[in-house]
Amino acid sequence: METKTAIVQIKNLFKSYKRGSQIIPVLQDITLDIADNEFMALMGPSGSGKSTLLNLIAGIDKVDSGSVSIEGIDITSLSETELAKWRSSHVGFIFQFYNLIPVLTAFENVELPLLLTGLSRKERKEHVRMALQIVNLTDRMDHYPSQLSGGQQQRVAIARAFVSDPAILVADEPTGDLDRVSAKEILDLMERLVHELGKTIIMVTHDPRAAEKAHIIRHLDKGVLNANTQAAS
Amino acid sequence: MQILKLLLKNSFRHKLRTSLTVFGITIAILAFGLLRTVVSAWYAGVEASSATRLITRNSISIIFFLPLSYKEKIRQIPGVKNISYSCWFGGIYISEKNFIPNFAVDAKTVFELWPEFVLTDKQKNDFLHDRKACVAGRKIAEKYGWKIGDTITLRGTIFPGNWDFTLRGIYKGAYKSSDETQFFFHWDYLNESMKKTSPNRADQVGWYVVGVKNPDLAADVAAAIDKTFKNSLAETITETEKAFQQGFVSMTEAIVIAVRIVSFVVIIIIMAVMANTMAMTARERIGEYAIMKTLGFGEWHIAGLIFGESLIIAFTGCAFGIAATYPAANAFGDAMSTYFPIFNVQSETIYMDIAASLVVGLVAAVFPAWRAVKLSIADGLRRIG
Ligand SMILES: Nc1ncnc2c1ncn2[C@@H]1O[C@H](COP(=O)(O)OP(=O)(O)O)[C@@H](O)[C@H]1O
Ligand SMILES: [Mg+2]
Numbered sequence: 362m363e364t365k366t367a368i369v370q371i372k373n374l375f376k377s378y379k380r381g382s383q384i385i386p387v388l389q390d391i392t393l394d395i396a397d398n399e400f401m402a403l404m405g406p407s408g409s410g411k412s413t414l415l416n417l418i419a420g421i422d423k424v425d426s427g428s429v430s431i432e433g434i435d436i437t438s439l440s441e442t443e444l445a446k447w448r449s450s451h452v453g454f455i456f457q458f459y460n461l462i463p464v465l466t467a468f469e470n471v472e473l474p475l476l477l478t479g480l481s482r483k484e485r486k487e488h489v490r491m492a493l494q495i496v497n498l499t500d501r502m503d504h505y506p507s508q509l510s511g512g513q514q515q516r517v518a519i520a521r522a523f524v525s526d527p528a529i530l531v532a533d534e535p536t537g538d539l540d541r542v543s544a545k546e547i548l549d550l551m552e553r554l555v556h557e558l559g560k561t562i563i564m565v566t567h568d569p570r571a572a573e574k575a576h577i578i579r580h581l582d583k584g585v586l587n588a589n590t591q592a593a594s
Numbered sequence: 595m596q597i598l599k600l601l602l603k604n605s606f607r608h609k610l611r612t613s614l615t616v617f618g619i620t621i622a623i624l625a626f627g628l629l630r631t632v633v634s635a636w637y638a639g640v641e642a643s644s645a646t647r648l649i650t651r652n653s654i655s656i657i658f659f660l661p662l663s664y665k666e667k668i669r670q671i672p673g674v675k676n677i678s679y680s681c682w683f684g685g686i687y688i689s690e691k692n693f694i695p696n697f698a699v700d701a702k703t704v705f706e707l708w709p710e711f712v713l714t715d716k717q718k719n720d721f722l723h724d725r726k727a728c729v730a731g732r733k734i735a736e737k738y739g740w741k742i743g744d745t746i747t748l749r750g751t752i753f754p755g756n757w758d759f760t761l762r763g764i765y766k767g768a769y770k771s772s773d774e775t776q777f778f779f780h781w782d783y784l785n786e787s788m789k790k791t792s793p794n795r796a797d798q799v800g801w802y803v804v805g806v807k808n809p810d811l812a813a814d815v816a817a818a819i820d821k822t823f824k825n826s827l828a829e830t831i832t833e834t835e836k837a838f839q840q841g842f843v844s845m846t847e848a849i850v851i852a853v854r855i856v857s858f859v860v861i862i863i864i865m866a867v868m869a870n871t872m873a874m875t876a877r878e879r880i881g882e883y884a885i886m887k888t889l890g891f892g893e894w895h896i897a898g899l900i901f902g903e904s905l906i907i908a909f910t911g912c913a914f915g916i917a918a919t920y921p922a923a924n925a926f927g928d929a930m931s932t933y934f935p936i937f938n939v940q941s942e943t944i945y946m947d948i949a950a951s952l953v954v955g956l957v958a959a960v961f962p963a964w965r966a967v968k969l970s971i972a973d974g975l976r977r978i979g
Contacts, residue, residue, distance in 0.1 A: 413972075421888055421971040442892060449890025456975070460885045464603040474889045476597060521889075 368528060368561050369395035369418060374427030376413055387413050389584045391427070395563060397528075400555045402575035403565045410584045411565040412533055418563060419452045419531045420444045432528060449477045453522030455532035459514040461506040467493070467517045468502040474525045492520040495558075496550060512543030519550060523560065530554065532564040536571050548574045597895070601902045605910075608875070612907060615871045619911025619954070620918060622864035623947050627919035628926060629857035630943040635927075636850055638936035640843055641771050643835040646809045647707060648816050650802040653829040659798035660828050667822060668802060673815040675807045678703035681781060681800035685748030685757060687738070694734055695935075696748060697800075698781040701727075707803045710768040711776075717742070717763035725783050728759035731774035733931070735764045753784065775935040804832070861950045868958040872904050876962030883966045884974025893967045900963040901956065908955030916947055 376388040387410045395401055403411050416422040417429055420436045428435050431451060439447060461470045471492055475485045493499045496516040506514050515535060522530050532551070536544035552574055554560045564575065572578050580587040606612050634641075650668065652658035659681070669677050681698040701722050705711060713721070713729065721727045730740060740746065744761045759779050767774045781799070788796040804819065806812045816832035823830045833841075843850075876883075883896050919939055927937030 416972050416975075419888075421975075445887065445890050445892045447890075448888065454888050456885075460881070462600070462882055462885070464607055465600065469599075473886070477890050 366397050367394035368397040368399075368432055369393070369563070370428075370430040371418070372428045372430075374414075374417065374429065375425045376410070376417060376422075377425055387584050388417075391586050393579070393586060395561065398555060398559050398561055399577060400552065400562045400575045401564065402572040402578045403563060403581060404567070404572055404578055405581035409581045411581050414581065415531050415533055415563060415565055418529075419454060420448050449474060450525055451527050451529065453525070453527045453530045455515070455518055455522050455530060455535045457534040457537040459506070459511070459518045459538075461514055461517055461521075463506050466503050466505055467498060467509065470506070470517055471502075471520045471524050474521060478525060488524055489520075492524040493517075495523075495553075496520045510543070511539050512546055515539065515543070515547050516550065519547070519554075523554060523558065528561060530560050530562045532562060534565055534567065536566065536568055541570075544568070544571065597898070598902075601899060601906065604879075604899065605903045605906045611871060611874075615868060615907055616911040616914065618867050619864055619908060619951065620914040622860050623912050623915025623951065624918045624922060625860045626857050626950060627915065627939060627943050627947055628922060629853050629860070630946065631919075631923050631926075631937060631939050632934070633850055633853055633857075634940050634943070635934040635937045636846065637843060638771055638934070638938075639773075640836055640839045643839045645812065645834050645836050646806055647835040648804040648806060648812060648819070648832050649835055649838045650804060650816075650819055650830050650832040651800075653820075653831045656801070658828070659795075659800060660802065660830065662797040662799055664802065664823065664828075664830075665799075668804060668819055671815065671818050671822065673807055673811050673818070675805040676703060676706050677805070678707040678803045679781065679799040679801065680704075680778070680803065681784065681798075682752070683748070683750070683779075683784070684752045685750050687746070687748055692738075694777050695775060696777040696779075698784040699778045701780045701782070704778065707805055710772045711765040712768050713763045713765045720762040724760060724762055725780055726758065726760055727762035728777060728779035729763040729765055730761060730777045732764055732766050733774040733935075734777065735761070737931070740764070753788070755787075770938050771936055773935045775931065803835075861954065865954045865957055868904070868908060868954050869961065871907070872900065872958040872962045875903070876900055876966055880966065880969060880974050881977050884969070884971050884977075887971045887974070896966050897959075897963040900966060901959040904959035905952070905955035908951045908958070912947055912951035916944055919943075919947075 371391055371393040374388055374391040375386075377384050377386045379385075391414065403414065405411050413422065417424055418431070420429075420431075420439070424437050427437070429437050434447070436444065436447060461467075462473065465473065468489055471489045472485055475488060478485075480488065489502075490499065493502050496519055498513060498516050498520070501509060501513060501517075506517070509517065519530075519535075530551075535551070536547050539547060548571055551562055551564070555562055562575075564571065566572055650660070650664075652660055662679075665677060665679065668674060678700045680700070683696045683698050685694075685696050686692070687694050705713065705718060711729075711731075717729070721729050728746060730746075734740075740761050742761055742764065746759050746761055748757045748759070749755075750757055765774070785796055788798075804815070806815050812834055816834070819832045820830050883899075886896065886899075923937060923939045927934060930937065
């Protein structure tokens with residue numbers, strides 16, 4: 362196996378939440394490297410801290426201590442505003458419940474992240490079309506989320522996640538709400554993003570079939586990352 | 595798609611809720627506008643009155659007369675430019691509920707002292723040369739369908755009998771604030787009748803209207819007039835027309851203040867309603883705001899969406915409210931023309947409508963926007979995930 366450069370480097374990460382006067386430790390001393398162009402699955406029981414870890418990698422939550430470097434940038438040292446700007450171009454999100462904006466069409470939902478770029482209207486249109494073509498939904502671009510099936514909505518959400526061409530995509534149980542056929546479509550699509558577009562994907566999942574698609578599976582248990590790296594199929 | 599489109603789509607997402615809120619603001623702005631118009635109508639007499647005109651009346655009461663012989667004496671007082679006189683006739687047109695302020699005036703000088711009553715030269719001339727002529731304001735002429743040449747009969751109350759007049763002129767007000775509901779005719783015509791029927795009431799006038807050369811010296815002229823008639827049979831009180839009108843209005847000051855307060859209370863109530871709507875809306879959208887933040891939208895974008903939505907709703911209501919204010923004020927003004935001869939929506943009222951809507955929109959958005967901006971993305975996502 363050739364050695365790839367690590368695109369994500371996490372060192373001695375601790376994270377806890379306060380609930381009233383109680384402090385709940387969620388992640389303890391996580392150290393993790395994720396190679397470029399990797400497709401990693403993160404598994405573990407409910408409440409083990411998977412979503413929390415994903416959020417920290419994506420820069421939407423703050424660590425207590427430790428560092429998270431993405432493409433060589435330590436994102437724990439960025440301010441809120443810098444972080445927001447960083448997210449818009451470096452990371453894409455895929456959620457369990459798709460989380461599309463209901464009043465916007467598929468096209469407009471995909472266009473949303475591009476509004477933060479300096480792209481012209483025409484350029485945006487081209488990018489959105491291309492993204493929708495990759496997820497095979499050009500014929501549904503004027504539909505509203507409520508007019509699409511779960512699988513179709515998730516494909517729109519995926520298009521929204523990569524339309525601004527981030528290197529990393531994070532997905533929190535992307536197939537958790539889908540039937541088997543749709544789930545397979547989504548997983549195939551994510552695989553294509555890794556192979557054809559060179560993305561790095563970190564995916565939280567409960568589904569063993571989903572994990573099979575990944576190159577690597579890591580297990581999180583009570584906030585601790587299991588030492589063994591399990592290579593999938 | 596631009597952010598503006600999202601803003602518009604968001605605003606009309608809950609059609610019923612938004613419609614009800616817009617409707618509420620429409621009604622509030624309408625009520626505010628009408629109440630403000632009532633207040634300004636109340637003061638319209640004062641606003642329209644001139645500071646260069648003095649009114650000289652009997653010191654005992656306005657209902658007591660003054661001798662015609664005072665005219666020349668007043669004219670000779672230094673500072674007096676011109677003089678005219680009137681008398682309240684109190685005639686009734688057909689029925690008592692048709693309230694028309696009607697006066698016997700000195701036809702030769704009336705338009706000199708009231709330049710704001712605008713008449714064509716021909717009509718002015720016709721009026722002057724016909725002893726039984728009368729002139730009516732545009733508003734009442736329209737209301738009763740009078741045409742030039744019509745005979746109008748007033749039933750006298752203070753001066754008994756039926757009095758026929760020929761309409762020779764219809765005047766327009768020079769300003770929006772000018773009263774267009776008055777009716778006047780030749781004092782000479784009234785006086786001739788009095789000479790025949792009750793000679794002791796002849797050669798009497800209700801009050802004098804005195805034009806001064808220099809408005810700054812109006813008080814001195816007024817004092818000089820009153821001094822002239824001190825210890826005579828009929829002593830006088832002279833004041834500016836403004837003070838004279840203000841005297842009527844100040845008696846009702848408390849009501850005006852109450853109306854003003856109510857107009858602002860209406861705005862405060864709608865502010866609470868609007869704030870509630872925005873709080874509900876923003877609470878429901880917390881998840882969406884978290885998604886947008888995740889995508890890289892900053893605090894200003896999120897706050898902008900909430901403030902924008904609030905302002906769109908407030909200004910939509912405001913626009914409907916202003917649009918409704920004009921016809922409503924016209925209808926109200928027509929129905930109440932007896933009490934408010936001038937009932938115009940003033941441009942200041944419209945500016946205040948807009949300012950009130952701006953404040954309502956901003957205030958309603960402050961708290962929800964602050965919450966949405968402060969909320970951490972992780973918390974926001976948990977609510978939907
Ligand atoms: N914002 C938060 N406030 C308080 N506790 C939280 C918060 N987010 C997560 N937790 C707690 O942290 C633990 C891990 O949560 P999470 O990362 O969502 O787990 P998973 O995704 O593995 O199910 C849970 O016990 C959860 O209750
Ligand atoms: Mg989770």
